[in-house]
Amino acid sequence: MVDRDLIRRKLTDLGQYVQQLGEYRAVTPEEYRRDWRTQRIVERTLQMSIEVCIDVANHVIADRKLRVPGTYAEVFDVLTEAGLLDPSLHTVMVRMCGFRNLIVHDYARLDPSRVIQVLREGLDDFVKFSAVALGWV
Numbered sequence: 621m622v623d624r625d626l627i628r629r630k631l632t633d634l635g636q637y638v639q640q641l642g643e644y645r646a647v648t649p650e651e652y653r654r655d656w657r658t659q660r661i662v663e664r665t666l667q668m669s670i671e672v673c674i675d676v677a678n679h680v681i682a683d684r685k686l687r688v689p690g691t692y693a694e695v696f697d698v699l700t701e702a703g704l705l706d707p708s709l710h711t712v713m714v715r716m717c718g719f720r721n722l723i724v725h726d727y728a729r730l731d732p733s734r735v736i737q738v739l740r741e742g743l744d745d746f747v748k749f750s751a752v753a754l755g756w757v
Contacts (some may be wrong), residue, residue: 622683623698624757627676631750634672634717637665638746645740649732662739663723670720673749680704680756693717704756712745 644662652658677695681688686702689695696713705713715738719738722730 622680622757627753627757630672630676633690634669634746634750635705637669637672638743641665641669641739641743645743647736647739649736652732652736659732659735662735666735666738666742667720667723669746670716673716673739673746673753676753679712680753685710691717692720705752709745709748709752712742713749 637664641662644658647655647658652662674695676690677699678689680686681695681698684702686698689698693714696705696710696717700707700710716738721732722734
């Protein structure tokens, strides 16, 4: 059985992360490059946001006994195959997984312009995911 309280807690955390990230939406790529504190806050909070989505998705996959994904991105493939995730949101979440991997594993290649793009355009995607995930419980 899906642990509804766990999923709701995680989605509440996601909402807080999105709200916190919203405070940085106006930062320019130049300001971002110059301020290591802003970089750490934004990058880590984006990472945590993406990981909440992955955690919630994995929990639902396990509960519904769907096939076991081999990668973070594949988590969203499984949900889409099961009819639980719209293909357009699937595409966004798969890209978010790739972005998360850049944050975690390859700092040297992390383009500040890309971070700012995700910051400005991706927060609404977290809100959409949260709304869909609430429907799973």
